[in-house]
Amino acid sequence: MKLKLNPIQIEPSDPFKYDLLGRKEEILNLSLLVSNVNSPAVIAIDSRWGTGKTTFIRLWEQHLKEDISPSLYFNAWETDFSDDPLVSFLGEMNEGLKTLIGANEKANEAWEKTKAAGKQIAKRGIPALVRIGTAGIIDADKIIEDEITKAAGSLAGDALDNYLQQKKAIYEFHVALASFVEKSADGKPLVIFVDELDRCRPNYAIELLERIKHLFNTEGLVFVLALDKEQLGHSIEAVYGNGIDSVGYLRRFIDFEYQLKEPDKASYIDSLFSALQLYKFFQPRKQYGELRYDEDHLKNVFTMLATNLRLSLREIEQLLASINIAIRTAKENEYIFPALLVFLLISKHFKSDAYQRYVSGDGTESELIDYLHEIVPERNRDESFECALVEGYLIAAKSGRFQKAESPILLRHEEILQSEELNYKEKQYSEVVVNVVNRPAGLGHGVNLNRIKDRIDWLGRFEFSDSEG
Incomplete structure (x- = not known):
């Protein structure tokens, strides 16, 4: 199990052997x-x-x-x-x-x-x-x-x-x-x-x-x-x-x-997943039907956010190292909701006041959903499964099983599904949101926001080096 990234190895006879950025x-x-x-x-x-x-x-x-x-x-x-x-x-x-x-x-x-x-x-x-x-x-x-x-x-x-x-x-x-x-x-x-x-x-x-x-x-x-x-x-x-x-x-x-040429962040993140051996963590979870997409959700949501926020390579490394530590204490069959975990961790880093209001008992999902929409441009949003996934989890985490209808954002998505005027892509986005809210972790399971918050708070006890520029 690897918890952190080692500095790049530069082989004297083959300097580019471990180059993750294609330089x-x-x-x-x-x-x-x-x-x-x-x-x-x-x-x-x-x-x-x-x-x-x-x-x-x-x-x-x-x-x-x-x-x-x-x-x-x-x-x-x-x-x-x-x-x-x-x-x-x-x-x-x-x-x-x-x-x-x-x-x-x-x-x-x-x-x-x-x-x-x-x-x-x-x-x-x-x-x-x-x-x-x-x-x-x-x-x-x-x-x-x-x-x-x-x-x-x-x-x-x-x-x-x-x-x-x-x-x-x-x-x-x-x-x-x-x-x-x-x-x-x-x-x-x-x-x-x-x-x-x-x-x-x-x-x-x-x-x-x-x-x-x-x-x-x-x-x-x-x-x-x-x-x-x-x-x-x-x-x-x-x-x-x-x-x-x-x-x-x-x-x-x-x-x-x-x-310097802007690197392909998706390829870089994929390389970091391999370097941190995250596939070893997710592999046994795939035997459980409701957890089999956790790895894809984590990687794809993180890539979406890192790309749209234009995160530096150092920020990508540090945030992914934090996520790696946050999930390593989870049991093999435990729900960790990686899409929501990633977004909340990044929100705490870049939008801390909104994050604190959301995880408190009084806050609603609307402020962080507005932030999500700032990150993902409107022109790309309807085609983004990952954005809809995060939005659905943000609503689900703040709604009790018998209180879903109280979310005005959820009501709006339900109205979109009933509309005959809106196009297929808009309806598809809303369908993902509604499905996630109704079944965030399969039948009979809700999102434990306090558990996710505890994982993120635990990370505050770690300090990550930023020595290389």
Whole structure:
């Protein structure tokens, strides 16, 4: 029995073996682009949080290694405790380059010179020299003026001399870095993946961007940044003020942007069902006639809601992991009403006030049915068995066996069935709703809403990790 999803396994010899999202074609095409792009270049993989950016670039990195193309991975978020991104970046690169360089003496010598120059830059600090390179986006004239004023006002401290020395250190860094790339990459571009930039402290994220563009602007280097551009824009505004054109600012640092392809959610959910071994849970239940469709109801309703709500891959994983835990304590022949369970769990997550009113003794089904109709567009609703199924269960769970007629929504569906004017699809939808209300779990069985609520409340005691973006 598997209660949670393990991180994707990336086989060194076959990186795409366990890829659930079909990313191979995208990565092969991007690898071809990188091999032909004029370097230096910065490519942004732009996608919102939870859409699988980290998995994507990890797969890409391993593919390049398998293709004997030099590459390195740097997780910016794991290093933003450092005061200076340059220090942490060079430190992480140093670890990765040990394997890449191997016994190449000339490359090792060039890298040592690069590190030495980098240490001088980090020691002296480069706030003005780097940011002047973004002239037109921030007030470069003001920066220069401030630097000259500081220099003129403190000549005794050799501020101007320090300014010139750090400029020289940057030049030496560029020369050493170019020499290193030439001697180590064997004619192929060195691809450096920078992950989770948008999760860093605003100052750290912006400083790292600035250093990448102005210190590593060297032929033979290609940076791939995994980020959420909208979120990074907020970081830029936090550093430089709300008046800054964050989109224009980012254009100074990024040469190409690539939007990750929207994955097929139905296929992904199907893969997650297999990964969580949910079929093993449902298989013995199929011997009971009234439970034999539980697996289909769970999968199809969850897919309908995830697709229409445009849930991220991370949200899909976490919600399905929650559902998995919620049902695992059920007996083999116990009614769990998976269609209703899924909808209520998602309602609690995204519409908590309406959910609380529904599960309380005083609430009715109307508010959550309105929410269901918001999720499923009217143009698709009449043909959606899953939507009708959920609507029927929402009514049944709030109605006693001898009080069904008190639901105005149920009365409306019954009127539709009697109407001679409405079309077949509308009548078919209403027929499903009415049948579910009348027989939610077969003859003689009703929906135990309190039991479903207890399962959902129990999930509140668990905490699910959201470490990967």
